[in-house]
């Protein structure tokens with residue numbers, strides 16, 4: 001049966017495809033060390049799990065308001081007060097994960113052919129989400145020598161006539177963190193070109209080395225008025241399976257997203273909403289411990305990668321990914337001439353799962369997640385070194 005053109009023009013998520021392939025190989029008895037999935041290996045904090053159990057016992061198991069329970073919307077709005085941002089709970093929409101908030105924002109904003117600036121390397125889902133919503137992605141290139149930060153000149157060059165900038169301040173896959181000065185310069189260009197900004201802040205709390213991070217709308221009053229801020233609990237609170245994200249922003253756009261949600265998912269899972277409330281308002285010490293562990297793992301992974309001749313890698317300051325450049329190995333063996341064939345051979349022959357850079361718009365790189373055990377990092381980088389040496 002023929003599916004819609006809308007569906008035909010997109011690919012399945014490359015990151016989720018790798019998660020499925022890794023599970024398949026493991027089920028078949030293969031020993032796979034995985035650096036593929038971008039999800040914390042920590043359990044969801046115990047106070048959060050207890051809040052979910054309480055919610056179930058108290059019968060909080062029915063439909064909620066489309067926008068989410070008011071207690072959670074208040075807590076989400078309040079969580080941005082330290083950044084100097086004031087949001088009304090009426091301008092908050094709780095969604096089924098940040099991914100769905102991004103999707104809803106694009107669906108609420110785009111008409112056929114509207115252009116959306118996507119800085120590359122980008123998270124795999126951005127271009128396909130834009131296409132499903134009827135838009136056309138236009139790529140702004142970020143360079144390794146700039147720490148993969150978006151340069152205002154590049155935004156100005158590609159952004160003329162575009163409607164939206166899809167911005168990921170702490171970036172998947174590069175781990176780039178934009179300083180307040182970077183954000184202010186980007187915000188000026190957005191004002192000049194009259195771009196609406198969707199700012200994906202899902203890694204907002206995962207920054208290292210004392211790096212300063214503030215959400216994009218905090219850059220200026222104008223930035224706040226033109227931005228839909230998207231985030232959620234998946235990464236910060238090790239809650240990927242609970243599916244809670246959110247969007248905050250101008251009431252027209254949030255209202256449009258709410259209307260779409262009322263006709264699609266209705267509301268995010270009620271029990272998960274109460275768990276997310278506890279995550280935001282309860283004790284935060286487990287979060288600090290996770291951030292410290294991520295920084296140690298990052299340092300170890302980067303040090304081991306640097307020791308491999310031919311790999312070019314910088315230390316990222318945020319998220320939990322490393323994006324080493326590996327094109328020096330292309331062509332060393334027949335059949336391994338790009339990031340896809342290299343990643344496939346690495347998985348098949350060495351049992352190491354990494355995502356090729358190609359679906360991130362980084363064809364000379366591979367992405368490794370360090371949200372995994374330190375022992376796996378040690379053993380995995382050893383296998384990677386042996387494999388690359390054999391080419």
Ligand code: PMP
Pocket residue numbers: 038096097098099100123168171172200202231232233234240244245
């Ligand atoms: N944005 C980025 C950049 C991500 O890496 C992810 C990863 N899942 C998401 C959004 C979506 O997060 P969620 O699990 O809340 O849908």
Ligand code: GLU
Pocket residue numbers: 013015016036037038039099123125172
């Ligand atoms: N965002 C994570 C990643 O990039 C999880 C998988 C997904 O949602 O794409 O690996």
